[in-house]
Amino acid sequence: MKRSVIKVLLVILLIFLPVILHQTYRWMTALPDQITIAAGHPEGRYYSMAVQLKDLLEEQLGTKVKIIQTKGSLENLALLSSGKADLGFYQPGAEYVLKEFQAEPDNVPVPEQEEPEQICFIANLYSQVVHVIVPADSEIFKLADLQGHRVALGEQGSGDLAASLPLLKHAQISVEDIHPVYLSYEEIEKQFENNQLDAAIMTVGIEAPVLHELLDTGKYRILEIPYIEALTRKESHFDEYEIPAGMFRRADPVVPPQDLPTVSCDAHLLARESVSEDLVSGVTAIILHQDFSRQLQLNELIEGGNSFARDGQGFPLHAGADHIYNPELKPFLNSEFVEVTEGMRSFIVSMLIATYLLYRQIQKRREKAKEHKLDRYIRELVAIENKQMKLDGNNPSDGPALMILLDEVTKLRQENLTQFSAHELNEDRATDAFLEMCHALSDKINAKLLGWKIDRLGEKIQKSSDS
Template sequence: MYQSIKRGLLVLAATLFALPAFSASYTIGTGSQSGTYYPLGGMLAKVWSENIPDFNMRAEVTAASVENTIKVATGKQLVGVSQGNVVLQAANGQKPFPRKMGVSVLFALYPNVVQFIVPADSDIHSIQDLKGKKVSLGAPGSGTRVSATNILQTLGISTSDIRAQSLNYTATTNAIANGQIDAGVIVGSLGVGAITELALTHDVRILSFTADELKKITAANPSYIEQDVPQNSYNKVPAFKAPAVWNVLVVNKNLDNKLAYQMTKIAFEHMDEIRKVINVTQFTTIDNMNKLNGIALHPGAEKYRQEQFAK
């Protein structure tokens, strides 16, 4: 019996060693399919999966920034796309996060513009005119909702001053098109698909912030910058001024240094390929890697950045 068991164990061992090695599978948290996060996450997943040994990643549709940051911090996602202000709030344990989250930044991506959309013939011409109106502030768990709420509060408008709705990108533009809401907020890249598609079929405007409003916002939220958007950035939409915040790739602060370095290196080595599909990654450069103030880059990413500047 002993010899039989021994032979069985040897056969089992030989079988195990003969099995092919499986790649580790990961996800990158993105956003809705009508935004920029999802196709960008798909491109990053593609270049990482194709160029990092034993590495397989897929893009996951999520509610975007807040959800991605929480999932990264709790180990449910390897990496996520997020607005920088959301990552800073997570690192500092500020609302909507219940405590300090163990997160870090791989590198900055591109600026997101805070875009308050109204029909072209609307009587809403300023941020203050939103009081008493039905306004979509973004999906629960999204950076859009965090940014919209923070900015309105900074300008003295609480959610009780408006009839707040909680809609994602697609639902927001559909509701504007159908006259179901008075205004909607989309915090996304300039030229984001949801607004581009809406402007092709409906006449819309995007509210312009005053110089005083922008000054108050950037003073209260250092992660924001002022953005001048030229006329016809969307079909027949006049020029406007708005606050903008950098998007980043958020990772767990305990992510393996070697893997963080590999992911950063591979991403930048294939950035030209990514730019052919995602135009806003023209802003994703070595110089802009640490564009988000208030939080350090992950050590693995910082090692790559320092190597590039040393060349």
Template sequence: MTGSAGRAPGTTAFPRRLLLRTALAAGTVLGAAACTGPAPPARLVLAGGVQPGVYISLGRALAEVWRDRLGTAFAPEVLTTAGSTQNMQLLTSGAATLAISQVDVAADVAGGVTGPNEPMALARLYDDVTHLVVRRDSRFSTLDDLRGARVSIGPAGSGYQPIARRLLEVAGIGVDGLGERAELGLPDAVAALRADRIDAFFWSGGVPTDGVRALAAELPIRLLDLGAQLDRMRERFPVYSVGTVPATTYGLPGPVSCLSVRNVLLATAALDDTTARSLVEAAFTEQPRLAQASPAAVTIDSRSAIGTQPLPLHPGAVDFYRSSKGY
């Protein structure tokens, strides 16, 4: 996680003043494109992700779109976080108004939350793929080869540590079968692999992920093919699907089968319907702009955005999709 000196304007590292809510004065004047109806919540806070990563870049792009189209009152503070698990904790505690999360993590958390803080989806954004990164000149070719190896499974609070644990369990290795287990975020994992302090690291993110792409530009890498585990993973955890990372993505020797999981933009039941609809509508209107900020956003589409199951769609989002014939 970067310090404040390297942080983009409008981005705050968790947990700085998360519970602070500043009341907006009555009669706040929004921009020319502002929506009508109830004012937005007194404070919009979006739980983002790690730097560099798709969540944080997409979260910042969304914040700029909402500010420009709807007015400054709709521009959320974007938090730097460990990822999905921490984001869901922030959302369900009321410390964040909005969050981006993997659907598997969100569903696990949402099952026990009711009332105003119940998580509700605004849109399916894009799909993550699970990367299992090794040096190209290493001896590792399959997940089974990681028994006894030095492996980073991702930090606590991330969305991909649960996936790493599940994959290792399905492979019959488990975290106890590793030689050394590290819990590094993406920047630290990249640095550790480059310095040969670890043999492999897990990461789940959009394709391409900037941090992995930067590593591949200076150190030849491979992604381990997960095809042998995918059927068993999907049998135990139907929320996952199968994906492919093209060889051209990171200069790989060939395409790689991987685990795919949907990412969703979330609010809670406390967010009023008018604000929810306005946020969704602005995001889809400015989809090309989001795609410029993050290549993962190229796939954002109102027809597929309703695929947030098992999470329910927020009524304000439903209203937008019905009017746009995406529901």
């Protein structure tokens, strides 16, 4: 009966196991209710892209998005590492360049965490072009002329600063040779208007509104960067770039008046490794869709597609993004599903093993219990045999005693037979041996009873002949 119940329970478990696993997977891998994007300054392109991405994520995936205003790449990276942001924009090389540079102590908050989270790559979005901007009537005509002047290098911890420092080094100018200021884009515009700033090094997308607002006025010009090939050879995160003539102003004065060689850095979107694969897949699909690229004028992404989006990875590719870039390599089972169900599968297997071992233990105890009963029967049978050994059938009183012993053997055998099924009797050799012992003892007692009856019959014949 108990064995049948166990079988029924196992069948029920196997039937409902897929449903349990499916519901558990949906619960544990569901898209988060809210995510956080570490963007940048509201006037920068990072922030505008974050806003556009926020709208599309909330519309298509139903996930609420919170945008954190930051001072740039270094703070974004710190927020990702500390787990306070899920997605973040980053300029390659910023951490390396700014690692030992700090103009104002404690100006950029870097969250502390004993075990920083692994950061992964999602996509390369566009090129951030280095612009060295000076007033049109300035006496600064080349990089070397920046010495002794008030120059905006970008906010501390920003990609602007990470690009400005190598550029100054390339021009063999130290920070001490200039009057550096660390300003936001809004502050740069104000100080230019108030004649409080001599130059600004800005590393932004060529479509950034702040560039067009400044340069379209005709009041500013862009300096040429010399020895571009030498710069890109020394600083691997820089690429050669050419700003087309008339990009910012086509009326006189044209800005720039001719094609202008400069350098650029990539703009990467990163994510924590622990962010849901399905969410990152959704983000990657949105970014690679041409509607997103057109709205934000990401012409390089439109032309280059997946190849441009995957360019310059400085971090391991997130599994969710890899599912979009290489859909043919997507595993049959989602890795999150495997991770989520691993504990449950281990638990179920452990429970099955434990159930089997418990069942075996119960079976052994039953077998031991049966053996104990058989031992009792054997002991009683041996006692009966000892009694019959004292009776040889020669005395007149031996007959009734032998008959009683024969009845006891019969009852003992019957009682034993009621304790075992036919299958157990067939399989259990000990029970078979006990029954053979019963038969042998019964034969002995019957033989003595036969002798006793013959003796009693002889006595009757003798009495009859005497009379």
